[in-house]
Amino acid sequence: MHFFSQAFNYDHSWSHVVIGMWHKYPNPKCSHVVSIDVLDRSVDPKTGIIRTERVLGCKQKAPGWIVKLFGGSEDAFVREISFVDPATQNATITSVNLSLSQFATCFEQIRYSPVSPHRTAFIQTAEIQARMALWRSAADGLEKWLVQRFEQNAHLGKLGFTDVLQTLGEERQHSPS
């Protein structure tokens, strides 16, 4: 598991930052995000909390060995859930990768909260984890397959060589030395 975190303040009010959240993309500095779609959105009539589920489409060239090993492509998708709570003035964004998620997960959390009327704290954390259980079962499966193939080949090898020796023996018997 690997962790990442960073924190800093924006010199803007919380509401300005949270309104800006919905205007972040498209962004020439973050050109890897190519599409955003809202899948679900609710406004809680009691608490006023807005929950939004989005899917982000990203284009990012993965290193060749990753593409070879895992398949994958330039298109990667991320599921993002955000909560905007005006009562506590907290906005949180949680993102998890959908693409390659059978191999590894990147779980990212962002929080915007006010420091003062004109300053907003940004806290970002991420946990990146390969799915070890899956790795292990995949490795186990691979080993089993290799053993089977080895056994089969060893068996066929024995049969094949027996034939060769037999044929050779017969030839040698029939030909005058």
Added chain:
Amino acid sequence: MSASVSPECTPLKHEYDSCFNAWFEGYLEPAVAASASSKEREAYSTKKAEEFQQKCGKIWESYRLCVQKAVKEKGLDKLLQQAREEHPLTEPPPNPTQPGQSS
């Protein structure tokens, strides 16, 4: 405004985004102000939730149908289902820096 994953949904998405943004920009600051009492907050939230449905409900329905189809075509529906089961994320995550909670 960013594009939809499917070009055919992009015009609907832009219309929906504009509708939401206009509503949200009017919603947010009064919502913070209305949070002083839970009664006031509930009254305001109920009113604004209805207003959002009234203003953006129709375009949302068209956009939703379009994007649902696109998500299926891209094979994302299964991945999304899996992700939702693993992390439903139906409640805001706890705030680690909130006073009164152990760190």
